[in-house]
Structures are given as C-alpha cells and as structure tokens.
Amino acid sequence: MNGALLAAATGGAAALGLSLRFNWRRPRRPGTPILMYHQVGEPRSGSALNKWRVREEDFRWQLDALSRRGYRGAALNELLGAPEPPATKTRRVVLTFDDGYRGVKERALPALLARGFSATVFVVADRLGGANDWDAETPGEPLLGADEIRALHGAGIEIGSHGATHRALTSLPDAELTREVAGSKETLEGLTGAPVTSFCYPYGDFDDRVVEAVRAAGYRAATVIRGGISRDLSDPFRLKRIAVRGTHTRLDFLLALTRGRSRL
Numbered sequence: 001m002n003g004a005l006l007a008a009a010t011g012g013a014a015a016l017g018l019s020l021r022f023n024w025r026r027p028r029r030p031g032t033p034i035l036m037y038h039q040v041g042e043p044r045s046g047s048a049l050n051k052w053r054v055r056e057e058d059f060r061w062q063l064d065a066l067s068r069r070g071y072r073g074a075a076l077n078e079l080l081g082a083p084e085p086p087a088t089k090t091r092r093v094v095l096t097f098d099d100g101y102r103g104v105k106e107r108a109l110p111a112l113l114a115r116g117f118s119a120t121v122f123v124v125a126d127r128l129g130g131a132n133d134w135d136a137e138t139p140g141e142p143l144l145g146a147d148e149i150r151a152l153h154g155a156g157i158e159i160g161s162h163g164a165t166h167r168a169l170t171s172l173p174d175a176e177l178t179r180e181v182a183g184s185k186e187t188l189e190g191l192t193g194a195p196v197t198s199f200c201y202p203y204g205d206f207d208d209r210v211v212e213a214v215r216a217a218g219y220r221a222a223t224v225i226r227g228g229i230s231r232d233l234s235d236p237f238r239l240k241r242i243a244v245r246g247t248h249t250r251l252d253f254l255l256a257l258t259r260g261r262s263r264l
Ligand SMILES: [Zn+2]
Pocket: 098, 099, 162, 166, 202, 203
C-alpha cells in the first residue's frame, strides 16, 4: 500500500473492511484509465439508478484526488490524437459521461473547468432536450438540449455519440444499425460543426458486426462498459472503462483507478 492509499484508508476499520472487496495484490495496470460516469447529482429516494448518480461533492473530491496524483482529466479524442502524454510527468485519465444528462453541464462542467480538465460526453442524438426514456424511472432525468451541447463543445468538452435512440445495437437489422451509428454521428456533427469521432455502445452491447459499423461510419474509437484498463490503443473500438458508482467510497475510487477494477 502506498502512502496515498494509506492516508485514504485512515478512515479506520470501515475503510479496511471495504478494501477487502478488492484484491490488494492485483497489480497496477499499464495504460490510460478511462472512467465511466453517468449523472452527477443527488440520489433519488428508492431509485435503482442511484448507482449511476455520483454526488457533486464526491465528484469534486474525485477530481481533486486525480489532480493530487498528477492526473489530468482528458477527452477520449485527445488520447487517440496523442497516445503519449505531451509531458512525461503528466498522467492522463479519460473522463467519460454516458447518456448526456443536463446535470453534467450544471454540476460536472464547472468542476472540470476549474481544474483545467476536459472530458467526453456521450449523448443520445435523437433525444436531445428529452429524458432518459430507455430507463424505467418516472420522471426521467432531463437530457442536454442542443444549445447546451454546443456550450459544452465550446467549453472544450468532446461530444461523442451514444447512438440515436439508446437501443441495444446487436439485435438491430443493418439499416437501423446504420441509422443509430452513422445517423447519430451526422446529427451531432451538424450540431457542433466538428467531427464526432468517439462512440459509446448503449448497454455495452456490441459484437463484431457492430464494431465494423462503427469503424465504417468514420469513428476512431469506441468504449465498452466492461471493467478494466486497456493496455494500449491497439483495439480502439473496444476500449475498457472503469465504472464510477454513486456507492463508491473514496477508497473504492482510488483502487479502481490504479487496479482497473470496479465493483459492480
Ligand atoms: Zn447509456
């Protein structure tokens, strides 16, 4: 255990107990960690989706913890554009936000900008300004509208595609798959006037046909849900991520970051 983790563990027995969920001997993983967030905001009473809601204060602590360890939060297209960090002492962590919730602009963006961080937000191209109607929760979480997405883009946040309607892609016929993958790219490029090069498979559902559709549409990278850290960028359409959950303790977060393992 290094000093930083030891400091994080001084919460006492409770923290030590939590740490037992992880294999301490699991080695540090090479490669750039890619964190998967969804909503930044308060949990809702009794909601099954709370695991995907990270409180704003926890989010700010996580960003500060990254800063203290020499990490800078980056967008996925920065990683693809320059696989080695620009300065040797800089460590990068890619921050991604799935679904495009309005709370990301209201609560995550100020915290990111204050620290000089960037990130990638994967939005559902045909649901802008709507709600997450693919989840069984009423009322739904408000999604970013077109103007808000332009504002995020203008602030240096990468806009990626999470499909047109958040459907599982492997079961779709070719024409609908193309509409979800290539159609959403076209919609979002029309919105921001910039290339959309990053894709995120809804539900982490992909197979070789879906990967090929994403590649053929002109994307450069795609992320999955499966936990871990991809060692390098040799398979850029199956980039692993580390899920950051609203139930994570600080220790969980630090261990997931370095060990590439997140509790599901
Ligand atoms: Zn999603």
